[in-house]
Amino acid sequence: MTTTAIRVILPAHLRELAHVHGEVELDVDGPVTQRSVLDALEAQLPVLVGRVRDHQTQQRRGFVRFYACQEDLSHEPPDDPLPAAVAQGQEPFMIVGAMAGG
Amino acid sequence: MTGVRVLVGTRKGAFVLTADGSRRDWQVSGPHFAGWEIYHVAGSPADPNRLYASQSSGWFGQVVQRSDDGGRTWAPQPGTFSYEGEVGPHQYYDGTPRPWSFTRVWHFEPTREDPDTVYAGVEDAALFRTTDGGASWQELPALRQHRTGPDWAPGAGGMCLHTIILDPKKADRIYAAISAAGVFRSDDAGASWRPINQGLHSEGIPDQQAEVGHCVHHVAQHPDRPDVLYMQKHWDVMRSNDSGESWTEISGNLPTDFGFPIAVHAHEPDTVYVLPITSDANHVVMDGKLRVYRSRTGGHEWEPLTAGLPQQNCYVNVLRDAMAVDTLDECGLYFGTTGGQVYASADSGDSWAPIVRDLPAVLSVEVQTLP
Numbered sequence: 001m002t003t004t005a006i007r008v009i010l011p012a013h014l015r016e017l018a019h020v021h022g023e024v025e026l027d028v029d030g031p032v033t034q035r036s037v038l039d040a041l042e043a044q045l046p047v048l049v050g051r052v053r054d055h056q057t058q059q060r061r062g063f064v065r066f067y068a069c070q071e072d073l074s075h076e077p078p079d080d081p082l083p084a085a086v087a088q089g090q091e092p093f094m095i096v097g098a099m100a101g102g
Numbered sequence: 103m104t105g106v107r108v109l110v111g112t113r114k115g116a117f118v119l120t121a122d123g124s125r126r127d128w129q130v131s132g133p134h135f136a137g138w139e140i141y142h143v144a145g146s147p148a149d150p151n152r153l154y155a156s157q158s159s160g161w162f163g164q165v166v167q168r169s170d171d172g173g174r175t176w177a178p179q180p181g182t183f184s185y186e187g188e189v190g191p192h193q194y195y196d197g198t199p200r201p202w203s204f205t206r207v208w209h210f211e212p213t214r215e216d217p218d219t220v221y222a223g224v225e226d227a228a229l230f231r232t233t234d235g236g237a238s239w240q241e242l243p244a245l246r247q248h249r250t251g252p253d254w255a256p257g258a259g260g261m262c263l264h265t266i267i268l269d270p271k272k273a274d275r276i277y278a279a280i281s282a283a284g285v286f287r288s289d290d291a292g293a294s295w296r297p298i299n300q301g302l303h304s305e306g307i308p309d310q311q312a313e314v315g316h317c318v319h320h321v322a323q324h325p326d327r328p329d330v331l332y333m334q335k336h337w338d339v340m341r342s343n344d345s346g347e348s349w350t351e352i353s354g355n356l357p358t359d360f361g362f363p364i365a366v367h368a369h370e371p372d373t374v375y376v377l378p379i380t381s382d383a384n385h386v387v388m389d390g391k392l393r394v395y396r397s398r399t400g401g402h403e404w405e406p407l408t409a410g411l412p413q414q415n416c417y418v419n420v421l422r423d424a425m426a427v428d429t430l431d432e433c434g435l436y437f438g439t440t441g442g443q444v445y446a447s448a449d450s451g452d453s454w455a456p457i458v459r460d461l462p463a464v465l466s467v468e469v470q471t472l473p
Contacts, residue, residue: 051162063161097161
């Protein structure tokens with residue numbers, strides 16, 4: 001089992017809620033996927049439970065998107081591996097509040 | 103010295119405004135939860151340092167924040183809102199069925215006895231309760247599961263349960279008002295509910311005797327005379343003398359009877375306040391004048407209160423939970439506008455002055471009278 005330091009960028013509202021400045025660094029055990037990253041994020045910052053994923057269904061909230069390495073990963077299966085650059089800590093996994101409403 | 107603490111929820115955060123009993127010099131704290139919509143902030147009657155704030159976002163959902171020190175520091179609470187049992191449909195705007203879906207908390211009603219026990223009115227309409235200070239929330243499902251539930255439909259702001267009144271003399275009596283279903287009453291602590299909307303005549307409802315479907319905007323009660331209820335409906339200001347069994351219109355000489363808030367004087371059960379706006383199509387005060395209307399006769403006869411309020415070029419609204427009264431000897435009134443002003447009167451509405459002028463749009467105003 002390997003542990004990798006993953007970089008995550010939160011949207012401003014969630015940085016305010018979690019009292020976070022700058023990027024979040026996470027230790028992720030095993031394969032680096034959306035699910036494992038979000039599990040680690042919620043374990044480190046429990047106030048974010050339910051903010052990115054629905055607390056019951058674990059589905060991504062409708063107006064939340066996931067970007068990394070200039071790709072929109074929002075609709076990728078949650079257990080697919082994230083890009084190698086994210087898994088190696090070279091690029092951040094970005095959680096973004098989708099633009100809506102002007 | 104006795105003082106007041108005004109709790110303001112806005113589109114972009116919460117603010118806490120404090121003053122001593124003279125209510126002339128104010129300290130402003132905030133924004134708390136900057137950037138988030140704060141639909142309501144409420145204090146516990148049992149412990150004035152215990153506050154609850156509804157923090158929500160269309161992107162990131164609902165957070166309940168709690169303060170144990172009068173709003174200086176806050177902590178998010180872990181409780182979530184899940185409907186009990188099978189979730190059936192209500193009507194959408196176009197009359198099609200749509201499953202109940204939780205969006206946000208519109209209103210907190212802390213109980214008089216216990217700072218950890220609080221009711222919450224939510225969208226889509228349902229009533230929840232915590233008995234552990236927000237660590238967990240349980241639905242009182244009989245209201246949502248009322249046989250008329252499939253006929254409920256949202257108002258323009260959503261299908262929200264916005265008013266909760268815990269009767270001060272009958273421990274098991276609860277009133278809940280839902281836009282646009284109407285008012286419901288429970289006499290068994292929420293185990294069962296009955297619509298109490300007879301006498302509400304609402305435009306756009308073919309059956310004037312319809313037991314639900316009324317767009318009730320707010321309901322107020324005086325604790326010394328709890329069987330009398332006052333209501334600001336979509337159109338019409340209404341009164342019930344029999345705990346909601348029947349309603350009669352008391353709009354009287356109001357220039358328009360459309361509006362959102364309604365409040366009762368702390369010491370005079372027949373003194374009622376409304377803040378009329380132009381119409382359902384134009385949610386701003388009439389003629390550019392910000393006027394509170396007061397009746398000292400329990401309705402029908404209303405006088406405009408204008409001293410200190412703008413009487414030209416004013417085009418704001420005051421939302422349903424954005425007017426409150428304190429309980430000092432000389433009753434104070436407070437309201438907040440969609441233009442971000444919070445006004446206070448320390449003399450029962452005779453004269454007004456702004457506490458703050460340039461907040462984000464105000465969603466709710468509550469006031470605590472501090473020992």
